[in-house]
Amino acid sequence: MREQHQLRDDSPERSILARLILPDQTVETDPLEELHGLAVTAGTEVVDELIQRRSHPESSTFLGKGKVEELRLMVERHDADMVIFDNVLSPAQIRNLERATKAKVLDRTEVILDIFAAGARTYESRLAIELAQLEYSMPRLKRMWTHLSRQAMGVGMRGPGEKQLEVDRRLAQKRIFDLKQELGKIERRREQQVSARKEAPTVSLVGYTNAGKSTLMNALTEANVFAKDKLFATLDTRTRRWQLPGWGVVLLSDTVGFIRDLPHSLVASFKSTLEETRQADLLLHVADASSPVVFDQITAVYNVLKELGIEEKNTLLVLNKIDAIQSAAVLTRVLDRYPNAIPVSAISKKGLVQLQEAVGEALGREFYDIEVDVHPGDGKLLSYLEAKGEVLSREYGDETTTFHLRIPAGAMGPVHRDAVEIRPLPGSYHALQRSADHSEADVETESEFDPTSEVA
Ligand SMILES: Nc1nc2c(ncn2[C@@H]2O[C@H](COP(=O)(O)OP(=O)(O)OP(=O)(O)O)[C@@H](O)[C@H]2O)c(=O)[nH]1
Numbered sequence: 328m329r330e331q332h333q334l335r336d337d338s339p340e341r342s343i344l345a346r347l348i349l350p351d352q353t354v355e356t357d358p359l360e361e362l363h364g365l366a367v368t369a370g371t372e373v374v375d376e377l378i379q380r381r382s383h384p385e386s387s388t389f390l391g392k393g394k395v396e397e398l399r400l401m402v403e404r405h406d407a408d409m410v411i412f413d414n415v416l417s418p419a420q421i422r423n424l425e426r427a428t429k430a431k432v433l434d435r436t437e438v439i440l441d442i443f444a445a446g447a448r449t450y451e452s453r454l455a456i457e458l459a460q461l462e463y464s465m466p467r468l469k470r471m472w473t474h475l476s477r478q479a480m481g482v483g484m485r486g487p488g489e490k491q492l493e494v495d496r497r498l499a500q501k502r503i504f505d506l507k508q509e510l511g512k513i514e515r516r517r518e519q520q521v522s523a524r525k526e527a528p529t530v531s532l533v534g535y536t537n538a539g540k541s542t543l544m545n546a547l548t549e550a551n552v553f554a555k556d557k558l559f560a561t562l563d564t565r566t567r568r569w570q571l572p573g574w575g576v577v578l579l580s581d582t583v584g585f586i587r588d589l590p591h592s593l594v595a596s597f598k599s600t601l602e603e604t605r606q607a608d609l610l611l612h613v614a615d616a617s618s619p620v621v622f623d624q625i626t627a628v629y630n631v632l633k634e635l636g637i638e639e640k641n642t643l644l645v646l647n648k649i650d651a652i653q654s655a656a657v658l659t660r661v662l663d664r665y666p667n668a669i670p671v672s673a674i675s676k677k678g679l680v681q682l683q684e685a686v687g688e689a690l691g692r693e694f695y696d697i698e699v700d701v702h703p704g705d706g707k708l709l710s711y712l713e714a715k716g717e718v719l720s721r722e723y724g725d726e727t728t729t730f731h732l733r734i735p736a737g738a739m740g741p742v743h744r745d746a747v748e749i750r751p752l753p754g755s756y757h758a759l760q761r762s763a764d765h766s767e768a769d770v771e772t773e774s775e776f777d778p779t780s781e782v783a
């Protein structure tokens with residue numbers, strides 16, 4: 328037995344997925360699809376699945392007696408290393424199931440924490456995940472110790488005494504305290520940094536994991552952030568400048584995705600990573616409209632936002648992946664429930680113009696449509712115009728360079744001060760929501776991006 332395991336050292340651990348479905352739960356077409364994604368992301372090979380429908384969990388073993396036996400046989404048949412539950416289990420239930428199945432038993436939270444731990448790259452997110460893991464495992468320390476002593480001394484040996492457990496618990500508490508202090512410091516620093524950087528309105532992408540936030544960020548800003556068909560591909564926040572056509576510059580942030588039943592400790596500890604989101608002027612809630620459980624995912628995201636205390640923020644719902652929707656009825660069903668949502672495809676770029684308009688409208692800022700003459704040598708003003716405004720054309724004269732540009736009213740200060748001449752263009756001073764005209768680039772692409780065509 329032991330030798331077999333050693334032979335397989337390099338190969339992934341073999342997992343069996345399990346889920347208990349209670350009568351009041353709505354269930355996906357494939358109730359284990361998401362857990363399958365999590366298990367694979369965590370690096371295991373899924374070898375079998377088991378589902379039980381039951382009126383309530385069995386208090387000691389979670390599953391009913393017959394199912395536990397079925398699970399044991401499954402583990403034996405596949406020589407599986409672990410069973411992963413889609414539910415949240417008590418430490419005692421895990422212990423009893425491990426005893427009965429002779430395999431490692433993980434619950435949903437542990438797998439999510441594991442994925443975060445493996446993927447965390449920055450100092451900040453490493454601390455956050457360590458804190459979440461410690462807080463989650465504190466009540467489970469006894470079980471962890473049983474594991475360790477079993478490894479060291481073999482099955483059947485007595486576990487560590489209460490004394491050792493107490494020492495251990497105190498160490499963990501001390502570490503939790505230190506981590507909270509350090510994260511608190513980072514959080515305050517972040518808060519200041521983010522608000523100091525606020526030279527432009529900020530928009531933050533939020534949404535269920537794998538909904539396409541990073542892909543949308545790339546499509547909108549050519550940011551080249553990492554996007555992948557993988558749960559929790561993004562764990563840190565990235566901010567990029569986004570030239571909103573006909574509007575000006577905004578800062579767009581992409582951040583970690585949410586998932587249902589996200590451990591509370593994890594949400595809390597990721598507060599500083601989510602600082603951009605907390606301070607954003609507008610949230611773009613990206614949902615995967617092609618998912619059969621899109622409603623549940625939208626609800627799950629609202630729940631996390633609530634937990635972060637930012638559910639009241641100005642939010643636009645973006646229905647992504649409309650290219651992957653098979654029938655028009657599917658999209659209609661979602662739009663019936665969320666009539667203000669904006670259908671897009673980050674991949675085919677359909678609907679992006681409408682999205683940009685909606686964002687401009689939501690941010691509701693007034694802007695000037697002007698011609699400005701600038702000294703060609705005034706490098707400072709030249710780069711200011713490029714940064715703050717949308718340059719529609721440039722003309723190089725002998726004495727001056729003339730820009731046709733749209734620029735937010737609030738950014739006009741340095742222009743008034745340093746430009747040679749400013750000429751407002753007809754109908755120039757207006758808010759975007761009242762404007763029906765678009766820049767040339769907009770008009771060209773708009774017909775291509777009609778979100779309602781091609782969906783059927
Ligand atoms: N068909 C289709 N697939 C898309 C679209 N947008 C994104 N995807 C795919 O969805 C998968 C997830 O995309 P990401 O952009 O990484 O998703 P995310 O929301 O950033 O996910 P996490 O960072 O893991 O939370 C990738 O395989 C993308 O190619 C879309 O509009 N249509």
Ligand SMILES: [Mg+2]
Pocket residue numbers: 540541542553554560561582
């Ligand atoms: Mg991402």
